[in-house]
Amino acid sequence: MGSDLIGKLLIRRLQGITLVGRVVECEAYDEGDPASHSFRGPTPRNEVMFGPPGHMYVYFTYGMHFCANVVTGRDGHGSAVLLRAVQPLEGLDWMAERRGLSDERLLCAGPGRLTQAFGIARAENGADLVRDGAVFLAKGRPPEAESIGVSARIGVNVGADLPWRFFELGSPFLSRRSMPGRGAGTGAARGSGRRGS
DNA sequence: TGATAGATCGGCT
DNA sequence: GCCGATCTATCAG
Numbered sequence: 001m002g003s004d005l006i007g008k009l010l011i012r013r014l015q016g017i018t019l020v021g022r023v024v025e026c027e028a029y030d031e032g033d034p035a036s037h038s039f040r041g042p043t044p045r046n047e048v049m050f051g052p053p054g055h056m057y058v059y060f061t062y063g064m065h066f067c068a069n070v071v072t073g074r075d076g077h078g079s080a081v082l083l084r085a086v087q088p089l090e091g092l093d094w095m096a097e098r099r100g101l102s103d104e105r106l107l108c109a110g111p112g113r114l115t116q117a118f119g120i121a122r123a124e125n126g127a128d129l130v131r132d133g134a135v136f137l138a139k140g141r142p143p144e145a146e147s148i149g150v151s152a153r154i155g156v157n158v159g160a161d162l163p164w165r166f167f168e169l170g171s172p173f174l175s176r177r178s179m180p181g182r183g184a185g186t187g188a189a190r191g192s193g194r195r196g197s
Numbered sequence: 198t199g200a201t202a203g204a205t206c207g208g209c210t
Numbered sequence: 211g212c213c214g215a216t217c218t219a220t221c222a223g
Contacts, residue, residue, distance in 0.1 A: 027204070043219080043220095061204070061205070061218080062205050063203095065206070067204060084204085110206070111204070154204080155205070175205095
């Protein structure tokens with residue numbers, strides 16, 4: 001499922017520097033899901049989503065932010081997992097300079113924030129995340145199953161009932177603080193199986 | 198061809 | 211808690 005990404009390491013090499021972050025929050029998007037860019041079929045913008053899994057789908061939104069996804073479905077199927085927050089592990093100084101602030105908790109706490117901190121933009125769309133390159137994913141220490149929370153996705157209107165947001169419980173690096181009144185960890189109905197790679 | 202809503206963020210009331 | 215910034219894709223006319 002989408003939670004398989006939690007705990008993985010996002011590694012970025014650029015300008016002779018290595019940046020590393022541990023994924024602590026992500027959201028799944030799939031065909032048939034009205035909130036997904038793939039809902040209306042392939043277009044020039046989302047074609048990477050319909051390509052083979054293990055690649056990065058980057059899109060520009062709200063006129064100023066990039067968002068990074070990991071394509072998960074088999075070739076021809078439009079599904080991906082949005083990286084919403086990572087815990088910065090290496091290259092914090094560089095990230096802080098790009099972000100214009102020094103608070104570790106805010107460097108990569110949000111889809112637009114983490115792409116800015118990692119220097120991910122249009123050029124990274126379609127990048128192979130499996131092979132060691134300018135940007136890729138590596139296995140980290142997997143989290144305990146009971147430390148993964150599930151909730152509705154953030155920022156979507158349609159499909160808001162789907163519990164397809166996964167995050168590490170209690171992490172101070174999430175895009176939002178613990179949900180008030182919401183039993184974050186309580187077993188929400190698992191939607192479906194994702195995964196590839 | 199024009200209008201509008203959007204997988205966001207940061208600043209101000 | 212609300213609003214503006216500013217580009218894109220999609221939908222209405």
